[in-house]
Amino acid sequence: MSLLASKFDLDHVNPDFDDWYDIDWQQELQHNITSVAQLQNYHPLSIGEVAELEEVVAAHPMNIPRYYLGLIDGENPDDPIRKLAVPGAEELIVAGEMGETTKDPYGDDKHDKGNGILHKYSYTALVVATEYCSMYCRHCFRKRMVGLPNEQTVTNFRNAAKYIADHPETSNVVVSGGDPFLLPTDVLKEMLTPLLEIPHLNFVRIGSRAPVVFPFRFFDRELIDFLKEFNRKKTLFVPTHFNHPAELTPVAERAVLELREAGISVNNQAVLLKGINDDEQTLVDLMDGLVRIGVNPYYLYQCMPVARVRHHFQVPLKAGVDMVDQARRRLDGYAKRFKFIIGHDIGKLEICGRIDDKLLLKQIHARQEHPEEASRMLVRKLTEEGGWLDDLGEVTL
Numbered sequence: 001m002s003l004l005a006s007k008f009d010l011d012h013v014n015p016d017f018d019d020w021y022d023i024d025w026q027q028e029l030q031h032n033i034t035s036v037a038q039l040q041n042y043h044p045l046s047i048g049e050v051a052e053l054e055e056v057v058a059a060h061p062m063n064i065p066r067y068y069l070g071l072i073d074g075e076n077p078d079d080p081i082r083k084l085a086v087p088g089a090e091e092l093i094v095a096g097e098m099g100e101t102t103k104d105p106y107g108d109d110k111h112d113k114g115n116g117i118l119h120k121y122s123y124t125a126l127v128v129a130t131e132y133c134s135m136y137c138r139h140c141f142r143k144r145m146v147g148l149p150n151e152q153t154v155t156n157f158r159n160a161a162k163y164i165a166d167h168p169e170t171s172n173v174v175v176s177g178g179d180p181f182l183l184p185t186d187v188l189k190e191m192l193t194p195l196l197e198i199p200h201l202n203f204v205r206i207g208s209r210a211p212v213v214f215p216f217r218f219f220d221r222e223l224i225d226f227l228k229e230f231n232r233k234k235t236l237f238v239p240t241h242f243n244h245p246a247e248l249t250p251v252a253e254r255a256v257l258e259l260r261e262a263g264i265s266v267n268n269q270a271v272l273l274k275g276i277n278d279d280e281q282t283l284v285d286l287m288d289g290l291v292r293i294g295v296n297p298y299y300l301y302q303c304m305p306v307a308r309v310r311h312h313f314q315v316p317l318k319a320g321v322d323m324v325d326q327a328r329r330r331l332d333g334y335a336k337r338f339k340f341i342i343g344h345d346i347g348k349l350e351i352c353g354r355i356d357d358k359l360l361l362k363q364i365h366a367r368q369e370h371p372e373e374a375s376r377m378l379v380r381k382l383t384e385e386g387g388w389l390d391d392l393g394e395v396t397l
């Protein structure tokens, strides 16, 4: 599909801070762009493009907040924000030159304990609170899940809390999705409060991309007051997901500030994405910008081999590791705290760097059934195209 020379008509979508501060977030959600017909109000599409996009959207729904749509530079045919939000015909590719794809690259299905719980690492339980997001990102590795309303996961949260209480090895819980902050504040209160009663739980994480794509969710006083109170009793972190410096707007910065003023640390988990942030300068600007607004750079993920994502978003590991190293050379200590990570079925692997054509990795988390794999070093032979651990043969130093 060609979006060249497109010009989004965004006169009524002013990303100016004052316009967004007082809106009702639930009402604003109703204005999201969810159909190809609505998208045409912002961007004229040919009949062929409409047919193509209808097919893409049938496989992975579209959902774009007006605020985020307003960040698109309509004059730039390669605008990274548009690639993150607007469906593209490339998503119809499910196999090809980058190798195999899967619907479950992280092996989530094997660790599903029911009630929305995924328990892969002994110390961390992940609870899928909702499958709804304020935006359906085109690169999402949970493409198989988003867009499918599943109220049962919400009502089962109390059972999830009971599971965690019965597993004293669990030191922390990740409340994930979807985006948990898209749930109404009273539902969040009801869900999260039982976690306060679990003594072995050291901290709680609520994963959310809302600070990036729907920041006015955090202008809800009742929500911030609840989070502040919760955080006093049980330490709370919000992992978020900025991928590009253009997402670091004054509105997003204000959302982060609301969380920080409630005493909550915000950590960033970006994904290295072709055509979005796969150059040294963009990575430097992203990491520096995060530190400037008080967000800790935590992870930079290698894009997973997900069907409808891999072939147009994944960067080969050889190019990626060089790019990250070049960026790190220019970053101060706080900005380069992030780990470059492969989130694999076997666990999490930090990409440490390369010596010639040998990639050095350190496994930092292992599945419960293979604790001996944690903290081991791995060496793999790099190729020009290999983008995932499984693409690279084993080799010795």
Ligand code: SF4
Pocket (backbone or CB within 6 Å): 132, 133, 134, 135, 136, 137, 139, 140, 141, 142, 146, 177, 178, 179, 208, 209, 241
């Ligand atoms: S907000 Fe997160 S879970 Fe939701 S679509 Fe985007 S990347 Fe996926």
